[in-house]
Amino acid sequence: MARRRPNQQLAALLAESGWSAGELARAVNALGTKYGLRLRYDRTAVAHWLEGSRPRSPVPGLVAQVFGRRLGRAVHTAETGLDSAAPTRTPTDVVSRTVDPVARLTTLCRADADPARRLALNREMFTSGDVRLPAWPPPTGPRSERPDRTAWTTAAHTDARLADMVTVFAELAEKYGGAHARSALGAYVADDVAPRLTASPDGGTLDPTVLTGSARLMHLLGTMASDAGLPNLGYHCYRSALDLAYRADDRNVYAITLRTMGVLALRLDDPTGARQWSRTALEVAAATATSHVLTYLYAGRALVRATDGERKAALADLLAAERSHAARPGAEADTGPLAPFTRYPPAAFHYQRGEVLLALGDRKQAVTAFHDSLAVRPAGHHIPLVLTHARLAETLLQLGDIEAALDQCRHSCLHYPHTASRRTTTALTALRRSLAPYRRHPQAREVRDRIVQLTRSAAPGSGGMA
Known part of the structure; x- marks a missing residue:
């Protein structure tokens, strides 16, 4: 039996971070809890890693993430020396290597329907490097001369049947949570939506209205999965939503999804992903987004910046969000078809404002914001x-x-x-x-x-x- 080689890469990261073996173990255990894992590593386990043993997935990814948080930079799993030397084909590989967005959508929904495959996919860590953001062409003409984006989104790029399903499942998730009816949504996408994507009228071009509706449904499936304690599965669904939205040329859905991913990354102690996705969301949509979408994007980036300790930048984003919120037409209702993707209700905005203020240490103002949210929450x-x-x-x-x-x-x-x-x-x-x-x-x-x-x-x- 070959002797294990000491893990010099892990030793170097420990030295750079200033952590002891016990401190690394505690950080990994704490992050694992956020992913729904009960880990009980101690300094002895880390000593074994340093001697050359490799923990099972997703622990190497957790180690990389806690080092990234500690060092303030992206740390990839390969840098820890803990990734498996055997080139095994994991469930994540199957999804990641599926280039076609319709095939990936079907693969994800089928995996979600199978408890074993669902858990296996969720155990594989998802990182910001797994998302390759395409370059969007800049919008042409001054903003005032471009068509209204709300009308474009809700009329020209809306499929009535898919819009109804978006509204139904979004309302169920808002009322009861991600573990309620998630499997029904996955089955609907796999059995009803995927065939429509492949049955294009000209035999080749995908219908943009169905692409947009599918992107919204995959976004909802990702949100429900992460709310159900399956954040890595949720990320894969979000990635599928991004691919579909890009093919539909729907900047709003693309940006909304990126922003949602950014706030999830924040909850999972992944500041690199949070910063990248919240910033890119505004870069993609800022020139064409509705006031509702702009409010949502600025509020999300404000929370990321507040958590990062960037008080001045966070307050600037919060002010921009408040201005966009105030600029919405008075007759514009906060409910209706596709409300989750075209409306940012006051209750949600005030809650997010409270979170930003709380992250900045302004507790009294945060209390006011939370009360404002409750006053208008259904x-x-x-x-x-x-x-x-x-x-x-x-x-x-x-x-x-x-x-x-x-x-x-x-x-x-x-x-x-x-x-x-x-x-x-x-x-x-x-x-x-x-x-x-x-x-x-x-x-x-x-x-x-x-x-x-x-x-x-x-x-x-x-x-x-x-």
């Missing part, structure tokens, strides 16, 4: 209601207002049983930890026990513009 949208009440409760606890915080906790618990979402479970778990210092407070203890009861029975796993 009563049946359980997912955002759980998240907003929980975020507001945590912020009020930080401000020392325990009674108001407990009231928000109760509201969050009220909506939680209606949800099937990893995000809502994570939000309530974080809320329970925030209440730990108040063990002697009778009402706080009661609320904490209620949260434990609710989340204990939650199944692992399980949103347009939200």
